[in-house]
Amino acid sequence: MSVKELARELFPEDLFGYAEKLTEGELKVLKHLREEMEKCIRPVLIESYEKALLPREEILGAFAAARIMDHPDLFVGREGQWKPREIYNTFLYLELARFDPSVATFYTVHGGLGYNTILIGGNDEQRERFGVPVRTFQAQTCFALTEPDHGSDIAGGLATTAERRGDKWILNGEKRWIGGAKTADFIPVFARDVETKKIKCFMVKKGSEGLSVENVPHKIALRLVNNGHITLKDVEVAEADRLENINGYGDVAKIFVRTRADVAYIAMGTAAGAYNAALRLTTTREQFGRKLAGFQLVQEKLARMQANVVAAIAYSVRISELQEEGHEVMLNSSLAKLHNSLRMRETVALAREVCGGNGITLETEVARFFTDAEAIYTYEGTHEINAMLVARELTGIGAFV
Numbered sequence: 068m069s070v071k072e073l074a075r076e077l078f079p080e081d082l083f084g085y086a087e088k089l090t091e092g093e094l095k096v097l098k099h100l101r102e103e104m105e106k107c108i109r110p111v112l113i114e115s116y117e118k119a120l121l122p123r124e125e126i127l128g129a130f131a132a133a134r135i136m137d138h139p140d141l142f143v144g145r146e147g148q149w150k151p152r153e154i155y156n157t158f159l160y161l162e163l164a165r166f167d168p169s170v171a172t173f174y175t176v177h178g179g180l181g182y183n184t185i186l187i188g189g190n191d192e193q194r195e196r197f198g199v200p201v202r203t204f205q206a207q208t209c210f211a212l213t214e215p216d217h218g219s220d221i222a223g224g225l226a227t228t229a230e231r232r233g234d235k236w237i238l239n240g241e242k243r244w245i246g247g248a249k250t251a252d253f254i255p256v257f258a259r260d261v262e263t264k265k266i267k268c269f270m271v272k273k274g275s276e277g278l279s280v281e282n283v284p285h286k287i288a289l290r291l292v293n294n295g296h297i298t299l300k301d302v303e304v305a306e307a308d309r310l311e312n313i314n315g316y317g318d319v320a321k322i323f324v325r326t327r328a329d330v331a332y333i334a335m336g337t338a339a340g341a342y343n344a345a346l347r348l349t350t351t352r353e354q355f356g357r358k359l360a361g362f363q364l365v366q367e368k369l370a371r372m373q374a375n376v377v378a379a380i381a382y383s384v385r386i387s388e389l390q391e392e393g394h395e396v397m398l399n400s401s402l403a404k405l406h407n408s409l410r411m412r413e414t415v416a417l418a419r420e421v422c423g424g425n426g427i428t429l430e431t432e433v434a435r436f437f438t439d440a441e442a443i444y445t446y447e448g449t450h451e452i453n454a455m456l457v458a459r460e461l462t463g464i465g466a467f468v
């Protein structure tokens with residue numbers, strides 16, 4: 068099978084054929100991932116969603132089997148680098164989110180936010196020590212920045228403290244909404260140095276004394292992913308486990324420039340998943356003696372959904388190309404997150420609508436994408452915050468306060 072045929076087979080919603088930019092090796096890894104997710108995760112997906120249980124072993128098992136972060140075919144011509152090509156990353160998220168937004172989110176806190184924190188914040192030794200187990204899925208990580216009293220205003224408001232005592236640091240404070248925290252082997256916790264007032268990042272090990280993690284209960288979205296409410300009471304972290312290159316919010320923003328693009332890709336995949344599910348249902352279910360997809364009003368919605376998906380793919384691919392060239396700027400990442408999230412929100416609503424009652428049961432999938440979209444719309448910078456980041460660049464006027 069040629070690259071073109073394989074790309075078309077894997078991503079039929081990619082009407083303009085952007086996936087043909089992938090190599091055969093990259094496409095094969097994505098195909099293998101799909102087979103593993105269907106085999107390991109699909110059978111437990113609906114029950115896990117209903118019961119808000121994380122099928123951790125199934126998810127990590129599928130990722131590890133397909134070697135989505137470290138397969139040698141992803142590093143042809145880029146041996147020794149820590150990350151595959153950005154365009155592979157784009158289609159990896161399309162594959163994951165289209166399968167299930169919770170699975171994509173679980174991956175992004177580990178392989179996106181957590182891993183990029185280690186790559187950007189860590190020195191060579193820390194990158195080896197923390198980065199290698201993460202990319203092979205031998206260990207699970209996450210990203211602990213948000214706090215109960217500081218969400219959108221975290222840059223200035225971060226209240227968790229770090230106090231240096233000899234070769235140790237003492238951490239106190241709370242974190243909220245931390246995806247995957249309950250089961251993470253090490254949690255990158257952002258805290259403010261009481262002496263310099265600068266934000267630093269500490270790798271807090273699972274089971275550390277004074278660390279407790281409770282799941283945020285009763286969520287209506289992303290129910291597979293546990294979101295931790297973390298409490299830190301005099302938690303000790305060795306100086307060797309402080310990520311050396313995070314020395315202020317500017318360094319945290321460098322992580323977001325990359326990971327905000329990842330979330331734009333998740334929004335793209337969520338829109339694609341909802342559209343695919345709606346297409347399946349409307350081309351099989353009949354009313355008034357004909358397929359739902361045979362009605363003009365339904366066709367208009369299908370066409371709009373498809374247009375949204377193509378637009379989101381186009382945004383994502385171009386961002387990935389710019390990032391690959393080293394042009395990593397917040398304007399682009401925020402613009403893509405804002406655009407793709409808006410298109411996603413419209414798409415999941417249209418998908419739910421054309422499915423009627425079947426759009427609100429987990430059986431036909433659309434309902435899962437519909438509810439999950441709300442969390443994606445909010446995390447990694449809400450719509451308003453990303454809008455203001457973009458507009459600040461355009462006008463030179465900061466409008467946050």
Ligand SMILES: Cc1cc2nc3c(=O)[nH]c(=O)nc-3n(C[C@H](O)[C@H](O)[C@H](O)COP(=O)(O)OP(=O)(O)OC[C@H]3O[C@@H](n4cnc5c(N)ncnc54)[C@H](O)[C@@H]3O)c2cc1C
Binds near residue numbers: 217220246442
């Ligand atoms: C499912 C989920 C997973 C998450 N995972 C993580 C994670 O793994 N790690 C992590 O650190 N964080 C995580 N977060 C936190 C997430 O980044 C925050 O929810 C987000 O930053 C918004 O903060 P908030 O929820 O406190 O909303 P708030 O800051 O309370 O905002 C509420 C509303 O007010 C608006 N608003 C706030 N300030 C302004 C302003 N100046 N002008 C106009 N409007 C404004 C916002 O846009 C929003 O609509 C997650 C959140 C969710 C829901």
